[in-house]
Amino acid sequence: MEDTTHKMNTKQRLLKAACELISMRGYEQTTVNDICTAAGANIAAVNYYFGSKEDLYKAAWAHAASLIKEHHPLPDKNIDPLEWLNEFVRVRIEAVFDDTPGGWFPRLVVREMTNPTEMANAFYETYLTPKMNLARTQVAKLLGVPPSSFLADTCTVNINGMLVHLNCMRTFKKGPMGTRVFSEKMINDLITQMQTFAEGGIAALKKAKKGACA
Amino acid sequence: MEDTTHKMNTKQRLLKAACELISMRGYEQTTVNDICTAAGANIAAVNYYFGSKEDLYKAAWAHAASLIKEHHPLPDKNIDPLEWLNEFVRVRIEAVFDDTPGGWFPRLVVREMTNPTEMANAFYETYLTPKMNLARTQVAKLLGVPPSSFLADTCTVNINGMLVHLNCMRTFKKGPMGTRVFSEKMINDLITQMQTFAEGGIAALKKAKKGACA
DNA sequence: GTCTATAATCCGATAGAC
DNA sequence: GTCTATCGGATTATAGAC
Structure with a gap:
């Protein structure tokens, strides 16, 4: 990670600082003075x-969303459902442990x-619901039930x-909660x-469903 | 739930209001004026x-902890591990959906x-770590590994x-996140x-562990 | 024990000079 | 574009009257 802060203009530096601080401390706990x-x-x-603290926050979300899409893209939805789910778990965990802007x-x-x-x-509606619908569709395929089912x-x-x-x-x-330290190997073990x-x-769950029908 | 507010003295009423409001909105978002x-x-x-807002908060934790111990006690640790885990899941979910002071x-x-x-x-140390150690011990029995293992x-x-x-x-x-509505039947299905x-x-996981050894 | 009034901070936003 | 100074609002805590 090269530090290119000195090359950025004020607006870019504010956006970067907002992403870093708010993701670290939360919106309320981060003051515009801190940023x-x-x-x-x-x-x-x-x-x-940015006009206001709120509008800066919206810009930070948009920026962070474009970065994760670039660094941790979700698997192709047309591959095998089990493979998709395994990739989904892997990508999500990797993003969680990413200490660069991609995280x-x-x-x-x-x-x-x-x-x-x-x-x-x-x-939620803009950034999260679409991803969650994707995951539910794949899980439904594995369970052999409609995606809209309970x-x-x-x-x-659960997942x-x-x-x-x-x-x-x-x-x-x-x-x-944050005291656990994970090494590279532990993260890989965790994914598996x-x-x-x-x-x-x-x-x-699939087996129990069959049992209930019989 | 009988409303006995009118019978309580000021200190008890403050404690009750603190539990209700802080569990609903969080500590920072609840002002002493609200309470x-x-x-x-x-x-x-x-x-x-209570001396300060912080000390009232500590009293609220102690009060809520004694109430859940009374209304949603954990299973006996000497029963069968699988039965213990199932009971643990059931009790924890029931507590989550309890809208009385027990929740x-x-x-x-x-x-x-x-x-x-x-x-x-x-x-954490006072109220949570002991419970988590109990759960890990039972899970370790089911996995056939030491409780201290990764x-x-x-x-x-995960659980x-x-x-x-x-x-x-x-x-x-x-x-x-809070828009889902759960009926009594859905809660029971959720537990199962x-x-x-x-x-x-x-x-x-137990099967994969054996496979890795073979 | 209960109340009013206020002190002491802290925050987001903005006016206005440069 | 950047800065200082300040306004207006909210919060915890407390002094002091009753």
């Missing part, structure tokens, strides 16, 4: 370039999820829950384990 | 009875997890992640599904 100081800009710069997005998401602003609904929904929520929880452990440094766990869980 | 208004007390009452604790936990105060570490740890984290995520969906009403999913996940 301006980190960006080497004056306290009035945020309002000059800003999952942290912004979990901050917004757990400390919602007035913009939460808009962010089983497909809750099963997807997403494990990933979100992992994201929390990385995002919230304060408190014992979560893939195995999810696959086993889905298989068990 | 005093809800308790029908004066703005200065919190400092008079204050999980909401306080998730608020503190995702918006940590300076007291986070102390709360596999037992991450597997327990806990699903439960925490469910807790988030109930706690954070703002944003689409999550038990099946966890059991299947653990079985798959």
Whole structure:
């Protein structure tokens, strides 16, 4: 990671500082003063370039979303469902452990999820719901049920829950949740384990469904 | 739930209002003014009875912890591990969906997890770590590995992640995460599904472990 | 014990000089 | 574009009357 801060103009520096600080501390806990100081800009710069703290925040989401799309793209939806799910788990975990700008997005998401602003609904619809629909479609294929079914929904929520929880452990440094340290090998083991766990869980649910019908 | 507010003294009313409001909105988002208004007390009452907002918060945790111990006790640790885990999942989910004071604790936990105060570490050690150690011990028995192993740890984290995520969906009403509505039957289905999913996940991990040794 | 009034901070936003 | 100075609002905590 080359530091190109010195080459960026004030607006770009503010955007970068906003992504970094807000993904690290959350929206409410980050003041415009913090952002301006980190960006080497004056306290009035945020309002000059973005109009308000809220609008800077929206720009930060858009920026982080484009970066994760570039660095951690989701698998092709036309491949085998099980392969898709394994790739999905892998990509999501890798993004969670990404300490470069490519990892800003999952942290912004979990901050917004757990400390919602007035913009939460808009962010969800734009950036998250489409991805979640993709995942539920693949899980439904594996379960042999419609994507709109309660089983497909809750099963997807379960898998997403494990990933979100992992994201929390990385995002919230304060408190014992963030005290775990993961080496490169441990991350790879974690990916394999979560893939195995999810696959086993889905298989068990599919089997139980058949049993209930018989 | 009988409303006995009128019978309580000011200190008790403050404690109740603090539990309700902070579990609903979080510590930072709840002002002492909100709490005093809800308790029908004066703005200065919190400092008079508890010394500070922080000390009231500590009292709220202690109160909520004693209530969940009473209304949603964990299963006996000497029963069969699989039965223990199923009971654990059931009890935790029931607590998450409990809208009475018995459900204050999980909401306080998730608020503190995702918006940590300076007291986070102390709360964890006192109220949470012991429970998590219990769960990891049972999961380790099912996996056939030591409780201190990476596999037992991450597997327990996976299961806990699903439960925490469910807790988030109930706690954070703002944003689409809290828009799902669960009927009594859906909650029971959810319990069965999550038990099946966890059991299947653990079985798959145990099988993969054997395969790796062969 | 309860109340009013206020002190002491802190934050986002903006006016106006340069 | 950048800066200083300040306004207006919100919050915790407390002093002091009743």
